[in-house]
Structure formats: structure tokens, C-alpha cells
Amino acid sequence: MTLNEVVKILNADILVGQDQMEMEIKTAFGADLMSDVLAFAKSGSLLLTGLTNPQVIRTADILDIAAIIMVRGKKPAPETIRLAEELGIPILSTKFILFETAGRLYEKGIRGCIERVDNNFARP
């Protein structure tokens, strides 16, 4: 689906990237722990998160995340907006909680970057 459809499904505000709403999305990852995002999220996915600091944008940039959805009505700080504009990463804001956001997108065909984590991390 396109980001435009995501905006409608989530009744979201477009905070950054008004001109990128035709972008096609198939997958998403949701977490507030950026180390988990780095470990598991795939490029071209949506990132659903409750964090609003600039590190969310940095993390998205490192992974080539398509767009960020800030859940629970969170609004990012001005420096976060500035960085997203600089790096060309769209930010949407929705009032739905993370669970509802994920559920509504899944219902319309968006799938997780991975389904489950089978092999636990490199323990020595």
C-alpha cells in the first residue's frame, strides 16, 4: 500500500515528507528499543515507535527505513523534525497505540519484517 493509504488507515498527521506519500510499503517493524530495530528491521519498511528523539531518525537512516510512524499521539522535538527533513525520511503521527497501529496495518495487508526470532543472539 502507499503511505497515503497508511495515513488514511491511521488517521495520521504528516509531519515530514508530504511529497513522498506515493511510496509503496509492504512491511513494518514496531519497537521502542532501537537496538532491536537495528537487529531485525528491514530496509523499505515502516518503523512504528513511541520514541521521538533524533536517534529514531538516525536509526531509520542507517537501515533505509521508508517512513516512521510515531504512535500514541507522540510529537517529535524540533531537532528530530529537522533531521528527518535533512535526511528525507517521512514522519507520520497517529493517536493509536502501538498495538492498534500494528493491527490496523496488518488487517490491510502490511506484514512484519520477520515473523519470529528463532535463533537467539550470539551468546558465547
Added chain:
Amino acid sequence: MHVHEKPIFESSYTVQGGNFDEAGKVASQIKVSLKKLGLQTVVIRKAALVAYESEINIVSYARKGTINVSITPKQIKIETIDEGQGIPDISLAMQEGYSTASAKIREMGFGAGMGLCNIKKFSDQFQITSEIGKGTYLKMIINIENGA
């Protein structure tokens, strides 16, 4: 172990400890350079991730640090040398979930004891040494051949 091939790219970056606003900037710059070299996406992702988690560690725990990147046709070498408190027990620090992170670090979405695990997981070779009161040295190799 040592590949004495001529680097096609070399660069060194300074990271200021405690400067949370800028954390990740160096990793972004490294990623741009890797893209310009036309490396495989999977290799770029691994290297950028390793650089980013290492940079977060310097910002979070050290006074200052240096990130050196050296790339040959066969591999990417990323080294980080920091001036900081050092790690008293490396095997403990390498355990997933173990963390000494401050509230500030956790607010950024890090500090859950995953950083070093991620760095090790996404590196083809990983080396860590540390001296209390002096600092920590990390060396990560990411293979370009067989990069997947």
C-alpha cells in the same frame, strides 16, 4: 588474519562523549561513503549498524573516541578507540541484557544490553579489549567477498 591489501578508502572520525544530539552522525557519514563505493547493500547495512552501535557506545560511556574505517576490496575494518572508564568484566558486558546505561541513554532507545551483542552478531570478526580508567578498543571486520 591480516590482509595487506591497499585500502580503497580510509577515514578517521572523532566522536565526543556525552554529545547525545549528534550521536549517529558519524555512522551516517560512513554509510554515505560506503554507498559511494558501490558496495553491496547487505555489506553497507552491516557496517553502518556496527559503526552506529559503536558510536552510541562512545557517546554513552566515554569522554571521547575515534572511529577508524579502512576498506580494501576484500573487507571493511572498523576500529573504535575511546578514552573512558573501560569495561571491568568484558564477558559480562557481552551478555545480552546486561547494561550499566543511564536514564538518558535508555530514553534514546538504547542501553538495554544489546549494543555489543549486535556489534558482534553483524561483524564477521570481532575483537574487544579494555583497560579500566583508560578506555576500550573494538575491532570489527566485515567481509565484502561472500558479504551475504
